[in-house]
Every structure is written in structure tokens, then in C-alpha cells.
Amino acid sequence: MLKKHNYSAAELLTILSARQLSDGQVVFAGVGIPLLAATLAQRLRCPGLTILFEGGVIGAFIEPGKLPPSTNDQRCTKRANMVLGSAEVLLLLQRGYVDVGFMGGAQVDQYGNLNSSFIGDPARPKTRLPGTGGGNDIASLAQMIVAMKHEKRRFVEHVDFITSPGYLRGGETRQASGLLAGGMFRVVTDLAVFGFEAEKRRMQVISLNPGVSREALQDNTGFTLDFAPHLGVTEPPTDQELELLREFDPERLYTA
């Protein structure tokens, strides 16, 4: 679908999610596209963005071409403000110091619940996935941005397993379960940008990516989409954004 553009789906995804961040925020970023997008935002528009990693890093400053293979590697600490224990950095989420949680997802549903644990019945799984890591903690305790590839099998009505909570079954169900803070804010894909409607807490399209029609988006989604009344069109990636992104990930470790 994106073949006619001069960027890959993963690059578009990274750049669009980077645009969701603002200067001065404290962002807790997962490995992969979130780490890369937060770094891109930090170097392009948000010099005062503070990046946290679950390995125990505050104020990460990733170097071009030296992307870490996980958020627990020593590369994450280079030029950071502080290193601390894993529990300590996660407790910053619970205390409320984190403005945005930022992660990827294997499967998402209409209420923004994420699954990274099981495909199929968890009792007899078709596939055992790696699991939550810090994802459940981040999604339970902070406003969330999720960056993920848009595929019908990944955008489902109900996830097979709620690893990281969105709005659970919609409405007030998240709060009722005891999750008093945080919640899904944006889901960014290579096809569109989504927000969540204030009452039902259901996902809605707020902006279509360049060259994507409503019909094409619906065809690639496993549940009936709601569209925001004032539907936007995403600005395509700029040369500056693409150039910097490729400088950071020359080997396409995260953006293959």
C-alpha cells in the first residue's frame, strides 16, 4: 500500500509516533520503534524530552548507529542523567512522574487492550509470545502511545489475552478494576492515527495517513471503525525526519 512512497512502513510509523511527543515531557519508552521515535523527537523538536528505559535509565541520549539490542543494555546508559534499579524506574510510573508511556504491540483491540502473551486459548496456546515485560506496568500507570504495524490479524475486536490494559471493556471498566490513572491516548500505525472516544473509550480514527482511504483502513481492521467528526490527514514524513531517522538506524535494526 505504501510502495509508491520513499519511506518504509516502519519508518512512517516511527516518524508519526515521534510527532506525538512534546518538549518537556517525561516519556517511558520500550525497545524498538518507541525508543527510536522518542530519540528522533528529542533530536528534532524536543531537546527537553526526558527518556526513561525499564533497564533503569533516566534521561537517555542514544547515539546514532548505536541502538541498543534491548532497554537493558549498557548502550542505553551512555550520556544519561542517571542509572537506577529496574524496580525504581518502574516505580516512577506508579508515583506519577511519567507523562507518556510509549510502546509497541503485537495485537490490539477496539478498547486499546494489548496482547503480547498468547495467540489462541491461553490454556492451550497456538503461540506463546514473550510476555509483558514492563508493558503491563506502563499501560496500567501512564498515558499511553502505542506504535504498531497495521494488519487485520493485529487489529481485532477482542484480544486473545489482555497483557497490557487499555480501557478493558470500555466505559468505566478500567477505573473499576482499580486502575485509577493513565489509559490509552494514541495508537499510531502505518495506516492511521487513532484516539479514544471520551465516554465509551472505544478507538476512533483521528487522522488517515497519506494515500490511505477509509475503505482501505476498514478492510485492514478486524472491527468496525469509528471516525472522528473532523478527520485529519497525516502530513507525510519530511526529508529532515527521514534523514535523521536513517542516521540513527543505518542498519535498519528497528525499521526493517
Added chain:
Amino acid sequence: MAKNNGKSRAATPQSYLELREDLLRRDRSLRDKVVSLEEATSFVRDGDSVGIGGSTMSRTPMGMVWALARAGRKRLTCARSIVSSDGDLLFASGVCDHIVTSWFSQGILWGVSKVMRHHVETGKARYDEWSHMAMGMRFRAGAMGVPFMPIRSMLGSDVRKQRPEAKEIDCPFTGEKLLLVPALNPDVALIHVQRCDAYGNAQIDGLQFMDIDLAMAANKVILTTERIVSNDQIRRAPDQTKIPFFAVDAVVELPFGCAPHECYGVYEPMLRHMEYYVGLVNADPVKGMRDYMDRFVYGPKSWSEFLALIGIEELLEAARAGESIYDA
């Protein structure tokens, strides 16, 4: 000695008096605790619950896991913040049939571990999933000598539904819902550090993960270390000492003891070896893993011989990258 009675300590917190009694029975005197890697394996008994330090590919006590496989330990329950290829080896060697962690795969660069999938999906082994913070708070409770810690994550999720060991309560002060996660006091902790003295005063550089809580929670601690240094050297920078000697039961000097994973400031992961490994085992999680173990685990006469198989060039490259963390 710890009592397991076939009952895994990973499930329920130990009674406080039993925890204290286990500690009283330990020889906590200031004494030389240096043993060989092979001798250190005798501190772990079949069926023990074992806490593993480091996280993902960082400061993993790989040498100790490797030695346990060679010693033929069985039925361990292993808990770690995040599990990488150490978990593949634990499962495939038969050392461990139960892993307690928040994330288990070789690393995000390689997708989902086929070795983990093979063992978990066929029911050969068990993977209990907790959130990362829950793992940390379970070790913290263990280190504090209390039976649980309250947390505000996992609530509402299916991760929580799969863990009846955790209990929801209404807070007696505020009425808010909280999740109580049970203390984890492993029989043994395996932790790799950059340096320690012969008594076990251990200094950790860089990311410490959950290792300090793990050390204080465990009923026994085996340290592997890049270098054994003098007690005088430890005393020159006591602020760098993260684990006190009286919590430590054995010290093994093991250079490149995390290979092919990384040790902060000393070496980065040996990614070519990791890629070779992942290619082999994900192509065929049974035969590939057996071939890998025959060649790299059971084949070598010593840890040094294993390192030689990784290759001097890759070790030097990893070391150069590791030390570069201190460059301006």
C-alpha cells in the same frame, strides 16, 4: 538447609520464622569463600528455586547456568526480571522446568524464541508471567522480610487472572484496590558482578537491575565475578559495594562470565555468536539446541575453552565496545 519438600517456593511466601531460621543456619562469618565454578554448582540442589541476576542479555550469570547444565541439575524453578537465551539453555538442558519472569525470548532482534515456545506450548515446561514491576516488588518483599508488597499494576489484566498467587485487597486506609504480590525468597541467587573480594563484598557498575533485592532475598548467594580484588580495594570505594559479604556464600572468579551476553563496562553482547545461536535453535528448537549444547556446553573442557569457541576476535571486539561506555 532450605526445605523444599517438592513444593516450589516460587508460589507462596515462606513463613517469617522459617526465613529467619534459614538465615541463622548460614555461616555468615568473614571468611574466604572462593570456589571453582564446578564446586559452586554443589550450592544448588535439584528442585531448588533459583533467582537469576541481570536482565535480558545484561550481566547474565551465563557461566553459572552453563555449569549447572554440565552438572546435570534438575527441576529448578528459576525467577528472573527478564529471561533471554539463558532460559533456552535452562529449559533445553533439563536443568529447569519452570520459569517465573515478565518476558522470555532471546531478544527483540530475533522475534519469539522457538525454544521457549517448544517447551511451553508442549507442556514440557512452565512459564509463569508477572509484570516486570511485580517481579521487582516480589524480590523487594523478599529482601524486606515481609510476605508481600502492594502494587497498582496488573489489576484488570489477564496477566493478573493467571496469577491466583497474587491477592487483590481494598486498602484499609484509602479503600482503593491494590494487588498484593507475594515475596520471593529463592533458595539460591546466581549473580554476576564486575568485582568482589574473597569474602563476597561485591561491586556492581552501571545497571543493577533487581540484583540487590535478589541478593538480600535469597537464602544463599553464589557470585561469579570478572575479577576477585583485595578487601583493601573494596574499602577504597565502599559506595560502589552493592552486596555485603554476609549475604554471600560462594565466590567464583570467572572472566567473561556473562558470555555471550554483556557485562557493563567490560564487554557488550557477542552478537555474531548470538545470531549464530538463534539461527541454529530457531530453525530447529530440538535438534538445533542439542547441537549447540553438544558443541558449546557439554563439549568444552572448561569455561576458557568455551570462550575460545566463541573466538578471540569476537571477545576482543565485545570488550572494546564494553569499555567504550567510559569514553567521553
